[in-house]
Amino acid sequence: MSPKITDEQREQRRQQLLNAAKLVFIRKGYEPATMKDFVEEAGMSRGWIYLYFQTKEDIFEALMEQQDLEYEWFISEALKKTASVWEIIDGSFTQLKNELMFMTDSILPTFYEYYLTGWRDEQRRMRLVSRYKSGIARFVKLLQIGVDRGEFIPSMPLDLIGQITSSYQEGIMTHTLAVGAEKANTEQQLSALSTYLRQLLGIPRE
Amino acid sequence: MSPKITDEQREQRRQQLLNAAKLVFIRKGYEPATMKDFVEEAGMSRGWIYLYFQTKEDIFEALMEQQDLEYEWFISEALKKTASVWEIIDGSFTQLKNELMFMTDSILPTFYEYYLTGWRDEQRRMRLVSRYKSGIARFVKLLQIGVDRGEFIPSMPLDLIGQITSSYQEGIMTHTLAVGAEKANTEQQLSALSTYLRQLLGIPRE
DNA sequence: TATAATAATGACACACGGTTCATTTTACAA
DNA sequence: TTGTAAAATGAACCGTGTGTCATTATTATA
Numbered sequence: 001m002s003p004k005i006t007d008e009q010r011e012q013r014r015q016q017l018l019n020a021a022k023l024v025f026i027r028k029g030y031e032p033a034t035m036k037d038f039v040e041e042a043g044m045s046r047g048w049i050y051l052y053f054q055t056k057e058d059i060f061e062a063l064m065e066q067q068d069l070e071y072e073w074f075i076s077e078a079l080k081k082t083a084s085v086w087e088i089i090d091g092s093f094t095q096l097k098n099e100l101m102f103m104t105d106s107i108l109p110t111f112y113e114y115y116l117t118g119w120r121d122e123q124r125r126m127r128l129v130s131r132y133k134s135g136i137a138r139f140v141k142l143l144q145i146g147v148d149r150g151e152f153i154p155s156m157p158l159d160l161i162g163q164i165t166s167s168y169q170e171g172i173m174t175h176t177l178a179v180g181a182e183k184a185n186t187e188q189q190l191s192a193l194s195t196y197l198r199q200l201l202g203i204p205r206e
Numbered sequence: 207m208s209p210k211i212t213d214e215q216r217e218q219r220r221q222q223l224l225n226a227a228k229l230v231f232i233r234k235g236y237e238p239a240t241m242k243d244f245v246e247e248a249g250m251s252r253g254w255i256y257l258y259f260q261t262k263e264d265i266f267e268a269l270m271e272q273q274d275l276e277y278e279w280f281i282s283e284a285l286k287k288t289a290s291v292w293e294i295i296d297g298s299f300t301q302l303k304n305e306l307m308f309m310t311d312s313i314l315p316t317f318y319e320y321y322l323t324g325w326r327d328e329q330r331r332m333r334l335v336s337r338y339k340s341g342i343a344r345f346v347k348l349l350q351i352g353v354d355r356g357e358f359i360p361s362m363p364l365d366l367i368g369q370i371t372s373s374y375q376e377g378i379m380t381h382t383l384a385v386g387a388e389k390a391n392t393e394q395q396l397s398a399l400s401t402y403l404r405q406l407l408g409i410p411r412e
Numbered sequence: 413t414a415t416a417a418t419a420a421t422g423a424c425a426c427a428c429g430g431t432t433c434a435t436t437t438t439a440c441a442a
Numbered sequence: 443t444t445g446t447a448a449a450a451t452g453a454a455c456c457g458t459g460t461g462t463c464a465t466t467a468t469t470a471t472a
Contacts, residue, residue, distance in 0.1 A: 004439060004448050029326060031237050034429060045451045050431070109325070115384050117319050120235060132385045156398075163381070163391050164398055171377025175369070178321050179338045185369050192362075192370050196402065210418055210469060240459060251421045256461070 014052050017042050018066070021059045022107060030060065030113045060114060061127070063107070075142065085146035086203060093194055096169070100176045100186050109177050136162045146201070153202035161200050168193050220258050223248050224272070227265045228313060236266065236319045266320060267333070269313070274337075281348065291352035292409060299400055302375070306382045306392050315383050342368045352407070359408035367406050374399050 005013070020042035024033045035056060039049050053059045078088045099106055118124035140162040146152040154161060172193065175184040211219070226248035230239045241262060245255050259265045284294045305312055324330035346368040352358040360367060378399065381390040 004450095029323060031323060035431090036429065046430090047432075047452065048450055051449075055430095109322075112380075113323050116315075116322050116380060117235060117237060119315070119383055129385045129389060132381070132389070160391065160394055160398070164395060167377035167381045167390070167395060168374045169377065170380055171373035171375065174318075174322060174376055174380060175338070175373045177325055179335045183335060183338070184373070185366060188366055189370060189373060192366070210420095241461090242459065252460090253422070253462075254420055257419075 017044075017049065017052055018059065018063060022063055025060070025063070025110045026105065026107050030056075030110050031117065057124070060110075064111070064131075067107070072138075075138070079142075079145070085142060085149065085151050086198075086201075088142065089197070090194065093190055096173075097187065097190050100173065100190075101181050103177060103181070108173065112174060112177065136166060139166065143201070151201075151203070155200055155202055161197070164200070165193070165197055168196070223250075223255065223258055224265065224269060228269055231266065231269070231316045232311065232313050236262075236316050237323065263330070266316075270317070270337075273313070278344075281344070285348075285351070291348060291355065291357050292404075292407075294348065295403070296400065299396055302379075303393065303396050306379065306396075307387050309383060309387070314379065318380060318383065342372060345372065349407070357407075357409070361406055361408055367403075370406070371399070371403055374402070 017038060021033075021038045024037045024041050028037065033056065035049055036046065038059065039046055042049075053062070075088070078091065082088055082091075099108060103109060114124075115128055118128060136159070140158045143152065143154070143158045143161065147154065147158070172184070172186060172189045175189075176186045178184070181187070223244060227239075227244045230243045230247050234243065239262065241255055242252070244262075244265065245252055248255075259268070281294070284297065288294055288297075305314060309315060321334055324334060342365070346364045349358065349360070349364045349367060353360065353364070378390070378392060378395045381395075382392045384390070387393070
């Protein structure tokens with residue numbers, strides 16, 4: 001009698017697969033990626049993967065969960081360090097800009113692909129909606145802190161501002177994805193978004 | 207010796223297939239749609255389709271071409287009828303709103319899917335870029351007419367305004383697609399976009 | 413009516429990914 | 443060293459879509 005691997009080892013294996021899958025997703029996108037690809041990237045045998053995940057979707061959801069946690073952590077850290085909420089928002093725009101410049105190395109495009117192709121599936125749609133809501137809510141919460149601190153005097157409901165910012169930003173991202181940062185004029189667009197958001201939040205121009 | 211069908215008949219057949227394909231694309235989206243589906247929807251035999259189109263991509267491109275022509279025609283008609291350029295733009299927002307409300311009956315979602323999953327393919331990317339450019343150019347041309355007529359006093363280059371509007375609009379569309387018009391607050395978002403565009407174009411508030 | 417050209421058919425071969433499961437390997441415990 | 447339980451393997455099967463091509467159906471012309 002003897003279980004061969006500890007929980008920790010099992011978790012390591014799982015992580016190993018997720019890392020491999022992430023690489024494949026970045027390289028090929030969501031749809032074209034196959035279980036076979038993951039297994040090959042991880043250097044394991046075909047049947048092995050089913051000991052850890054049942055479907056490609058499971059794997060992708062797990063990856064997104066990780067991503068979310070990282071982002072959550074990033075925001076809370078920033079809030080501890082920074083005095084100004086606007087600085088955090090502006091910083092995240094800068095970070096976004098950098099990510100968009102090297103989009104081909106990012107899993108972001110695959111996220112969009114997953115979302116935009118998944119709305120016909122009831123399961124996926126539900127998860128999508130919940131992710132959308134929590135994403136907006138997180139942002140609105142941040143904005144509310146700014147209001148409480150007297151940084152912002154918003155010209156419309158925070159919810160709407162959150163939604164506007166989110167969709168505008170998403171549009172910029174998809175265009176960048178489609179034609180590249182240069183042709184989409186990504187930098188200037190993000191700058192325009194920043195100005196627009198300032199205005200909506202009632203921050204005076206510098 | 208005798209050819210069996212005239213050019214006109216052949217064109218009819220082609221159109222018949224395109225109509226069937228459009229239905230399938232609307233119903234299933236781009237990736238899941240198969241040549242088999244088209245053939246079944248059109249009520250023809252498996253091999254038949256290859257007498258008209260080589261690949262699914264060919265078919266979809268042909269559909270987009272049609273769509274483009276229709277839109278081109280719509281704009282030129284509107285320009286003849288309407289005195290104000292802003293009215294045309296505003297009208298197209300209204301039209302967009304209606305389309306977004308019944309998105310499931312539209313081929314729009316499939317367009318997005320096609321775009322967002324196609325950027326890794328060199329061929330598709332090139333077509334995508336050219337479509338992006340011509341789309342923006344068409345809109346900028348319209349804006350220019352407004353400037354010439356003294357309707358607009360833009361606060362930034364028309365190109366940038368065109369890009370901003372386009373990506374913002376696209377963001378609203380993708381969000382609507384993802385979570386539905388109600389949850390995405392589509393109506394208010396489009397109204398905010400309209401206000402924003404007015405401002406960028408230097409049109410005084412009514 | 414006969415025939416020739418071509419439109420249309422659908423069976424078939426092929427490729428590929430998903431999934432299972434009998435078999436082999438591994439590592440710990442006795 | 444040996445036995446054993448779990449981990450890992452990979453051959454094999456299944457389902458599905460693609461694309462081809464020999465065959466059949468159709469119709470204008472001779």
